[in-house]
Amino acid sequence: MDKCELCQPPVYPIVWKNSKFRIIEIDDSSYSAYYRVEHIQHIKEMTDLDESERDELMKVVFIVESAIKIYYKPDKINLASLGNLTPHVHWHVIPRFYDDNHFPGSIWSEQKKFKKTKISDQVRKKINSFIIKKLN
Secondary structure (H helix, E strand, C coil), X not given: CCCCHHHCCCCCCEEEECCCEEEEEECCCCCCCEEEEEECCCCCCHHHCCHHHHHHHHHHHHHXXXXXXXXXXXXXXXXXXXXXXXXXXXXXXXXXXCCCCCCCCCCCCCCCCCCCCCCCXXXXXXXXXXXXXXXX
């Protein structure tokens, strides 16, 4: 695929990376502590991965989810792997609150309001440190 966004160097900060996966912190003014776990190689479907690699990927996703849950304390966390516009294996890990801009819809649904969110530097550092510690 010529113009796959995820095959390019990421525009957002890389929190952690190994030879297969990377964790990106998405800068979204409506959703603080929004992360994306990306497979580095251009792979289209989860079933294109062997079982051990799928397990490894989901371990990474669950560590990111745990970090957000522990330190940011959202009402809910959405895990999403759609890939319709970007057919490249990746998972969105999105903290949700009952009063967020799209609730109860997905963050890609029609926005009901516009409220900016801001995570403190202290909480961001705790989330990122937890992820790095668990994965190194």
